[in-house]
Amino acid sequence: MEAKTKDLWVFVETKEDGSAKNVGIELLNPGRELADKQGGKLVAVVIGCGVKAAVDEAACHGADQVLYIDGEEFRQYSTDAYVAALNHLVETYGPTTMLIGATPNGRDMGPRLSSRLQTGLTADCTGLAIDEETGCVAWTRPAFGGNLMATILCTDHRPQLGTVRPGVFKKPEAGEAKAEVVKVDFSFPAESIRTEILEVIKETAGELVDLEGADIIVAGGRGVGSAEGFEPVRQLAEALGATVGASRAAVDAGWISHSHQVGQTGKTVGPKLYIACGISGAIQHLAGMSSSDVIVAINKDPDAPIFGVADYGIVGNLFEVLPALTAEIKKMKG
């Protein structure tokens, strides 16, 4: 397909209540830069039910235009309805580039859409730029479990599609809404949705785990030794107003739920401060947290790879360090 415009689209995924998920707003930040270089508009695309909140949010975070589709059949994500809606929008407006958050739904929808549009899709990107030579988007992403980075181009097919990892880019500052808001009429027959959602279970009810939005994360790994071993980690997190994270080893051992997991198969985070307690620093873990502004590592083993990325490292027993650290911070905060 030929692109009809030089516009760059950001797909803004909505929650059930019609507000925007973080990642869609985050992507307006790199989206702005790419759109300016491409010489087209930055367009936010919102699909859902009762999506005024998401439309407003996209409008005041830098979008030039917001295209939205609103309908009961889009309240819950379904592959069939969402891919049909996006396919319709792309065929009608012809963007040259589209960014999609690499959430479970984004990674379900992106490939299905690329296959229907017969175009290229780069998965789970962590770096975005415009290649000077071709003018194409240079999509950079980790592969081989984070051991290798690859930069990928889609030169001949349009639109160029990419899913982008949540938590890699920061949200742009909110400002005055200047976007042109366009409601697009599109409906999808509910009976044509071939997947029926029987129930939705939020595992974190009562205990909010917002790793991607956290300013500070205190994370525990194999070194905490048991479910009880997370207690000093939790106490430090509480003293700092931080969120508790975990490595895959701790999650696999059953000491803490998967929603806390940071790393290649968990969440990618970029807080101001990441405190890694008893985490050795396998490449799969580093892939999820190495873009943190400041990293503190506490580990018994002076040769642990985590110290290779840490700004400050303490070699010592975390069960001695953490209580002392918690007490000191409480004292300081008075």
Added chain:
Amino acid sequence: MKAIVCVKQVPDTSGVVAVKEDGTMDRAAMATITNHDDLAAVEAALRIKDATGCKVVVVSMGPPPAEGMLRELLAMGCDEAVLVSAREFGGSDTYATSQILAAAIKKIGVDDDDIVFCGRQAIDGDTAQVGPQIAEKLGMPQVSYVAEINVDGKAVTVKRLLEDGYMTIKVQTPCLLTCVKELNDARYMSVGGIMECYQKPLEVYNYETLKDDPLIDVTTIGLKGSPTNVYKSFSPPVKGAGMMMEGADKATVDKLVSILNDKHII
């Protein structure tokens, strides 16, 4: 019914990762394994076979040595294997790969009550794209990130993982499911299975076998048919070492807190 399972042979990225001087992965120097998520998909299919006696067909696209992996899966209890292998297929990105695999699955034949299984993602490419792209080409409904499966005739009920929980979804066959490794623990090959696996059918589909399918075209397969191309690859940048402090005593903790405080980090 039958289960068709797509599997990939991948380098083991959990052990020592060999990188060549030019920064690319030295695949030859690494052990190969069956991709974890795909193994969960195979086990899921075998459990349905245990319960219903259905047939399980494994299909893999790759170079001829991938036959060894397919024999192992036959030894686990799969009934038939198909190796999709041709020079023309080399260099395919996910779009081209899914075109070829979809054509191979059509050749195997999909009945009304069949399920196609894939892993969520392969540990080498990490894209999670091939499954949904195959589903699109076959016109099937899909459910990705599947962590539990119950089959009742043509109704399939699955648990799909989300960022903050899960949902239960009901879908009718024929459908495509992409499985996560948390779904199950795969069984071992049995001694009897190893004895039998060389008698089981293993077919090779090459370019000739599939070329009449409309999905197979020079513009849709191999390096030339791939919309995306790797422009360069490199090792991830390593951050310089930071400040190390020894000991778990109060002096160390005080020092850290005062640094973080001075820099307005906490």
